[in-house]
Amino acid sequence: MPVSTRAQQANAAGGQPWSSAAPASAPGHDGGVRREILTNHHHGLKEKMRALTLFYEQHKQQLASSQGAGARSRRSIQYAAGAMGRDENGKNAEEDVGAKRHNAVVAPVSEVAVLRENMAPPEERAPPPKSSNNVIVFSRPADPVEKENVAHGGIAMSCPVSKPAPGLPAPVARKLSLGGGVAARLKAVGEVGTGNTDAAGSRILVFVRLRPMSRKEKEAGSRSCVKIVNKKDVYLTEFASETDYLRLKRVRGRHFCFDSSFPDTTTQAEVYSTTTSDLVEGVLQGRNGTVFCYGATGAGKTYTMLGTMENPGVMVLAIKDLFAKVRQRSHEGNHSIQLSYLEVYNETVRDLLSPGRPLLLREDKQGTVAAGLTHYRAYSTDEVMKLLQQGNQNRTTEPTRVNETSSRSHAILQVIVEYRSMDGGSIVTRVGKLSLIDLAGSERALATDQRTQRSIEGANINRSLLALSSCINALVEGKKHIPYRNSKLTQLLKDSLGGSCNTVMIANISPSNLSFGETQNTLHWADRAKEIKTKALTTANEEVLKVSDCETDQAKLVLELQKENSELRQQLARQQQKLLTVQAQTLASNASPQQSPAPSAQISTPCSTQRKVKRSILAGNCFNTPDSKRPAADNALVRDLQRKVRTMEAEIEKMKREHLLQLKQKDEFIRDLINRKASNDPEAATVERRVVTRASVRKAQKDAAAAGELKSPSHRFTSPAPTAKKRTFWDIGGNSPSTLAVHGRKTRSHVAAETPKVTSMLLQPGFARQRAIH
Numbered sequence: 001m002p003v004s005t006r007a008q009q010a011n012a013a014g015g016q017p018w019s020s021a022a023p024a025s026a027p028g029h030d031g032g033v034r035r036e037i038l039t040n041h042h043h044g045l046k047e048k049m050r051a052l053t054l055f056y057e058q059h060k061q062q063l064a065s066s067q068g069a070g071a072r073s074r075r076s077i078q079y080a081a082g083a084m085g086r087d088e089n090g091k092n093a094e095e096d097v098g099a100k101r102h103n104a105v106v107a108p109v110s111e112v113a114v115l116r117e118n119m120a121p122p123e124e125r126a127p128p129p130k131s132s133n134n135v136i137v138f139s140r141p142a143d144p145v146e147k148e149n150v151a152h153g154g155i156a157m158s159c160p161v162s163k164p165a166p167g168l169p170a171p172v173a174r175k176l177s178l179g180g181g182v183a184a185r186l187k188a189v190g191e192v193g194t195g196n197t198d199a200a201g202s203r204i205l206v207f208v209r210l211r212p213m214s215r216k217e218k219e220a221g222s223r224s225c226v227k228i229v230n231k232k233d234v235y236l237t238e239f240a241s242e243t244d245y246l247r248l249k250r251v252r253g254r255h256f257c258f259d260s261s262f263p264d265t266t267t268q269a270e271v272y273s274t275t276t277s278d279l280v281e282g283v284l285q286g287r288n289g290t291v292f293c294y295g296a297t298g299a300g301k302t303y304t305m306l307g308t309m310e311n312p313g314v315m316v317l318a319i320k321d322l323f324a325k326v327r328q329r330s331h332e333g334n335h336s337i338q339l340s341y342l343e344v345y346n347e348t349v350r351d352l353l354s355p356g357r358p359l360l361l362r363e364d365k366q367g368t369v370a371a372g373l374t375h376y377r378a379y380s381t382d383e384v385m386k387l388l389q390q391g392n393q394n395r396t397t398e399p400t401r402v403n404e405t406s407s408r409s410h411a412i413l414q415v416i417v418e419y420r421s422m423d424g425g426s427i428v429t430r431v432g433k434l435s436l437i438d439l440a441g442s443e444r445a446l447a448t449d450q451r452t453q454r455s456i457e458g459a460n461i462n463r464s465l466l467a468l469s470s471c472i473n474a475l476v477e478g479k480k481h482i483p484y485r486n487s488k489l490t491q492l493l494k495d496s497l498g499g500s501c502n503t504v505m506i507a508n509i510s511p512s513n514l515s516f517g518e519t520q521n522t523l524h525w526a527d528r529a530k531e532i533k534t535k536a537l538t539t540a541n542e543e544v545l546k547v548s549d550c551e552t553d554q555a556k557l558v559l560e561l562q563k564e565n566s567e568l569r570q571q572l573a574r575q576q577q578k579l580l581t582v583q584a585q586t587l588a589s590n591a592s593p594q595q596s597p598a599p600s601a602q603i604s605t606p607c608s609t610q611r612k613v614k615r616s617i618l619a620g621n622c623f624n625t626p627d628s629k630r631p632a633a634d635n636a637l638v639r640d641l642q643r644k645v646r647t648m649e650a651e652i653e654k655m656k657r658e659h660l661l662q663l664k665q666k667d668e669f670i671r672d673l674i675n676r677k678a679s680n681d682p683e684a685a686t687v688e689r690r691v692v693t694r695a696s697v698r699k700a701q702k703d704a705a706a707a708g709e710l711k712s713p714s715h716r717f718t719s720p721a722p723t724a725k726k727r728t729f730w731d732i733g734g735n736s737p738s739t740l741a742v743h744g745r746k747t748r749s750h751v752a753a754e755t756p757k758v759t760s761m762l763l764q765p766g767f768a769r770q771r772a773i774h
């Protein structure tokens with residue numbers, strides 16, 4: 001018996017092109033529709049109106065073409081004809097789609113006829129169902145803004161269907177008409193960081209990363225409900241619950257399309273190079289960039305951002321890349337790199353590198369800043385790694401039922417790169433800021449824990465994520481007022497979401513059908529975020545300061561000296577690193593097998609070469625025998641190493657002395673130059689202040705050196721956080737359980753002290769998290 005679908009009836013009544021053509025081309029094709037058309041008195045009228053409109057359009061175009069120049073008129077006629085042709089084609093295509101849709105409903109149900117984009121992708125198809133009852137048709141809604149919670153062919157969706165973001169192909173049937181979608185997306189991806197955006201601004205790029213199924217999930221018998229196809233399409237399928245008899249054996253699903261989607265086999269390096277490497281390049285050119293991970297608790301945000309010792313994440317790879325690029329370009333000018341690391345926990349902002357009182361946010365011309373946040377100047381990747389590790393130790397963490405080392409706070413690492421160079425008669429200064437954000441997991445109260453402190457944390461996390469989604473909604477809808485002030489997180493993200501910034505969102509999802517709700521929610525917001533446009537980034541944060549001829553030489557000299565200084569500091573840091581390595585080797589070769597962990601604890605920097613050296617020595621089996629019985633060859637090796645250490649120590653001492661002397665001379669010279677300049681030119685006062693500040697920092701080092709204890713780079717940077725200081729609320733250690741019970745807040749160092757067996761990647765040197773997916 002012929003069936004008329006709701007879409008057909010709506011189209012017949014509303015005069016959709018394909019439905020109006022149907023009765024003429026296929027007489028008697030659908031009794032229901034024809035009866036409705038016959039009884040609809042407006043049907044003929046609408047057809048006439050459409051013909052008249054078409055005629056009027058053609059007439060207008062002919063008129064325009066006759067008025068224009070010959071060649072131009074020819075073009076416009078061709079265009080009009082082309083446009084009409086396209087229109088007809090489009091119509092035909094739509095008719096075709098409509099007919100197919102109709103067939104899918106009325107024809108005997110077969111797998112080929114009914115599989116739609118919303119269902120599992122072709123590769124994942126289940127064997128053809130025997131009975132038509134098992135197959136559900138996912139019809140496309142007639143109106144793109146129609147809410148999905150209207151059932152379509154038996155599917156009940158809970159999220160609104162969004163319009164496609166500009167530059168992205170729309171999901172579902174719109175794929176049919178977008179041959180160039182991939183190219184457009186790739187172009188969009190290629191534009192990041194280069195600032196090659198249109199005047200209206202650039203779009204937030206959204207990526208999805210699927211993590212592997214965890215051991216727990218496998219044990220719970222969960223199935224994979226996510227499939228990624230072509231590295232961009234995400235198919236989400238919900239399997240009906242066995243106790244839900246009404247919807248037994250039915251599946252519901254959804255299809256999303258993102259700038260790129262990463263299957264569970266994707267490496268950290270691939271994720272970094274696709275999502276963030278262009279932003280790093282942009283930052284070096286004076287543009288701001290932000291990467292943030294969003295997703296449910298345990299979905300892999302921290303893994304993506306920090307990673308493990310073996311598989312470092314985006315933060316670590318970005319820092320390494322940044323320093324490598326700066327080193328390559330050291331001849332072009334002087335780069336300075338500063339970083340800060342903060343967390344938003346229970347709506348308070350805390351400095352992770354120098355824990356103390358909560359910080360206040362204030363707005364200034366640079367955007368929203370945390371007053372009193374410490375900015376460290378870093379000269380090498382290893383220094384940054386140490387700072388990152390130190391910050392992670394202070395980050396609030398708490399095992400939840402879903403994730404044993406769940407991050408209970410949003411962490412923001414900001415790296416500011418300042419570049420200065422002489423260009424003819426002017427000083428060019430460029431400042432770029434890279435923000436790397438690991439958000440706390442969105443979660444359901446029951447999915448995590450219901451203990452008081454946890455539920456307060458959960459409520460605050462959800463509140464700030466809700467504020468984030470309100471901002472995303474307001475930005476997508478083009479509202480004038482964006483509610484950034486609703487939470488600390490959105491205040492801090494203001495620049496990244498609505499300012500001049502290249503922004504990347506990585507949505508992390510779990511494959512397990514037990515997390516279907518969370519995954520759908522994450523994908524929904526990621527899909528929505530695709531539509532946010534940030535402000536145009538046509539110009540970099542660049543300042544050009546003209547200097548008069550007589551000052552040019554002095555300014556050049558100052559820059560050269562500053563560059564040389566920073567190179568010397570880098571050299572010093574490298575030498576100290578080498579010394580540490582050799583010392584560790586010596587210790588290892590002197591130690592017995594039982595003592596061997598000691599030196600490894602001393603090497604806190606995640607340096608792969610160190611590990612290799614250490615491993616090769618361990619493989620050499622040279623410490624299994626006591627000193628007396630040690631073979632002569634081993635003793636010779638030890639002596640050789642010791643000799644090397646002594647030589648290197650002497651060399652480093654010599655270099656230190658030389659560097660200090662050079663630094664002292666150069667500092668004095670710079671100060672002298674600036675003083676002279678300042679006395680002639682009041683404008684130079686700013687420069688003077690800056691240099692004097694640096695010099696004052698160095699003075700402390702000089703004093704220390706004079707007292708015979710030169711501080712290592714790590715000392716230099718960790719010194720603002722005094723080691724022996726009055727204890728504050730945040731500093732109370734893991735041996736104060738009462739305080740923990742009262743405040744209920746734990747940092748990763750507390751967790752490390754209390755639960756040595758639960759190894760978080762954030763607790764390991766270099767963030768190595770041993771508890772990988774099993």
Ligand SMILES: Nc1ncnc2c1ncn2[C@@H]1O[C@H](COP(=O)(O)OP(=O)(O)OP(=O)(O)O)[C@@H](O)[C@H]1O
Pocket residue numbers: 210211212214264295296297298299300301302303304403405406407408439440441442508769771772773
């Ligand atoms: N791509 C991946 N490959 C291997 N293991 C992963 C991957 N993603 C996540 N994991 C593992 O899954 C577990 C949870 O990941 P992670 O802690 O990063 O989640 P999260 O989203 O940060 O959670 P929360 O919001 O609670 O902090 C970890 O054990 C991590 O090692």
